[in-house]
Amino acid sequence: MMEAITEARRHIDNAKGFLKNNARKQDGLFQDSKYVKIAGHTAYTGILLALNELLGDKKKKTRKSAEWYQKELSSLDKKVTANFATAYEVLHLAMGYDGTKSVKIANVGLEEAEKIIDWVETRLTKKEMKNP
Template sequence: MEATSEARRRIDNAKGFLSNNAKKEDGIYYDKKYVKIAGHTAYTGILLALNELLGEKNKKTSRSVEWYQQELRSIDKSLLSRFATAYQILHIDMGYQGAKSAQLASLGLQQAEKIIDWVETRLTKTQLKNQ
């Protein structure tokens, strides 16, 4: 489960960008550049974990957000909901728009961690089942 370890490392890196570089004051990050970097870093961590779960099927298909949503819809609707929230916060709000709310960033990172935990649990169960 190297992918989930790498995904967690990216979440930790995103937290580091926010705490060390984004200059938080009164619940607001002042350096938009590092908010954007943190958002993109955390979102790619989610994608790494999900790619491990979803495997190589449909390799020729472009892996757009819609592709991930379709795949997750058939697996677990609560996971789909978490993904939609993380996508909106980490990728769109933080990654592109540079949303400065520390509370919003915290929610996005929490959702990312829950997705990675879910994937790791699912992969562990699958491995145990196949042994």
């Protein structure tokens, strides 16, 4: 179960690596939006890996919409639902599609991703303790 958390964190680390090593930060802006896009997609995928472990249907590996995740999370935790909305906006849209040049915006997205993954890990740990 925790392999998904390890893999999700690896995605976040990879995203940070793309930004640090390839996006060429200068004066609070990234110079190469290609790597910002790669980092955004990578980090967002990391969130989905963690959330799928908690929420997902193991039998069906179907693509789920952001709205599906929002709906599922809203019944569990409003704060995480808000974190997911921010992560979606920043990582998936602003970074992944638009290739935002703003280092500040990218940092917000990565922070939200880490919060979500930590939250999922806590939920999974509690679940494991109840059902050893």
